[in-house]
Amino acid sequence: xxxxxxxxxxxxxxxxxxxxxxxxxxxxxxxxxxxxxxxxxxxxxxxxxxxxxxxxxxxxxxxxxxxxxxxxxxxxxxxxxxxxxxxxxxxx
Amino acid sequence: xxxxxxxxxxxxxxxxxxxxxxxxxxxxxxxxxxxxxxxxxxxxxxxxxxxxxxxxxxxxxxxxxxxxxxxxxxxxxxxxxxxxxxxxxxxxxxxxxxxxxxxxxxxxxxxxxxxxxxxxxxxxxxxxxxxxxxxxxxxxxxxxxxxxxxxxxxxxxxxxxxxxxxxxxxxxxxxxxxxxxxxxxxxxxxxxxxxxxxxxxxxxxxxxxxxxxxxxxxxxxxxxxxxxxxxxxxxxxxxxxxxxxxxxxxxxxxxxxxxxxxxxxxxxxxxxxxxxxxxxxxxxxxxxxxxxxxxxxxxxxxxxx
Numbered sequence: 589x590x591x592x593x594x595x596x597x598x599x600x601x602x603x604x605x606x607x608x609x610x611x612x613x614x615x616x617x618x619x620x621x622x623x624x625x626x627x628x629x630x631x632x633x634x635x636x637x638x639x640x641x642x643x644x645x646x647x648x649x650x651x652x653x654x655x656x657x658x659x660x661x662x663x664x665x666x667x668x669x670x671x672x673x674x675x676x677x678x679x680x
Numbered sequence: 681x682x683x684x685x686x687x688x689x690x691x692x693x694x695x696x697x698x699x700x701x702x703x704x705x706x707x708x709x710x711x712x713x714x715x716x717x718x719x720x721x722x723x724x725x726x727x728x729x730x731x732x733x734x735x736x737x738x739x740x741x742x743x744x745x746x747x748x749x750x751x752x753x754x755x756x757x758x759x760x761x762x763x764x765x766x767x768x769x770x771x772x773x774x775x776x777x778x779x780x781x782x783x784x785x786x787x788x789x790x791x792x793x794x795x796x797x798x799x800x801x802x803x804x805x806x807x808x809x810x811x812x813x814x815x816x817x818x819x820x821x822x823x824x825x826x827x828x829x830x831x832x833x834x835x836x837x838x839x840x841x842x843x844x845x846x847x848x849x850x851x852x853x854x855x856x857x858x859x860x861x862x863x864x865x866x867x868x869x870x871x872x873x874x875x876x877x878x879x880x881x882x883x884x885x886x887x888x889x890x891x892x893x894x895x896x897x898x899x900x901x902x903x904x905x906x907x908x909x910x911x912x913x914x915x916x917x918x919x920x921x922x923x924x925x926x927x928x929x930x931x932x933x934x935x936x937x938x939x940x941x942x943x944x945x946x947x948x949x950x951x952x953x954x955x956x957x958x959x960x961x962x963x964x965x966x967x968x969x970x971x972x973x974x975x976x977x978x979x980x981x982x983x984x985x
Contacts, residue, residue, distance in 0.1 A: 590768045611758040615973035650697045
């Protein structure tokens with residue numbers, strides 16, 4: 589018998605996204621939150637914590653990395669530097 | 681060239697779901713597990729002084745430090761789990777002796793000065809080893825090391841400050857510090873592992889960018905850092921051959937007793953049996969708590985359904 593694995597996400601300060609901090613083992617959500625606080629925020633590293641069971645995360649596969657992300661590779665017109673604007677046009 | 685080789689060549693990180701050679705995965709699991717076990721066993725030499733710390737300030741500091749060691753162990757077990765290792769299995773392997781931990785923790789902490797010397801020398805040596813590991817090729821291990829290194833700096837400084845305080849005390853306190861340094865200096869040098877010539881895995885670990893420096897390089901760096909710190913403290917390092925070598929730009933130092941190192945690794949150190957017995961007792965006596973928490977979680981899920 590072993591406790592399930594949880595992934596921990598921490599918001600470092602107001603205004604920032606939650607960022608993945610690591611994982612831990614806990615029997616349930618309440619224990620996962622407590623353990624996450626003790627393990628990942630001993631020095632005021634966060635103001636908010638999310639925990640989610642690792643098995644509930646769906647991830648893209650590194651094997652398919654190239655084809656999966658290929659659709660964005662050839663669309664350079666999505667970037668502002670694609671467009672040539674004369675230097676003397678202000679604020680653009 | 682495989683994807684793996686290309687990532688290593690570009691000095692990028694290998695991430696959990698990437699394809700990697702079986703030997704890389706096995707080496708990583710072994711190294712991370714051994715590192716995690718060291719943090720967990722490393723709670724014991726200092727932990728036994730928590731109830732006997734000489735002031736509330738020292739007790740609070742020591743408690744925080746030992747709690748950090750537990751945290752470091754858990755970051756590392758989590759990193760090992762990303763490679764498919766199972767935490768319960770790793771604990772079983774520690775208790776059965778199938779996996780090792782750092783030989784340094786098989787030495788006893790006889791006086792309160794040992795708490796200071798462990799912080800200064802043992803954590804100092806650990807920092808020397810660990811700072812380059814922040815750039816190790818396996819992403820989750822490198823990230824755990826970054827977190828750990830930030831916290832280790834407090835560990836080393838509290839130890840050094842403790843020793844400075846004792847050195848300003850009575851002659852008996854100064855003797856206590858010298859005695860602790862005499863006992864911990866050589867085992868600290870052993871923390872960097874066998875000499876390069878006898879370290880068969882070093883070349884491969886360097887090629888895979890798991891390791892960035894050889895054992896002897898890191899040992900030299902540690903000696904060079906420690907000598908001026910010992911001078912500032914006013915204690916003597918127990919090595920008659922220790923002297924500055926102008927030509928090399930480094931301190932020369934005596935030969936480590938590698939026979940003792942091998943003996944302690946093989947299980948015959950002063951505290952090997954005790955360390956494992958304590959860890960085993962904590963695991964077995966905590967079983968009912970783990971089971972109760974699981975039962976409670978299962979009951980709540982049952983009610984919600």
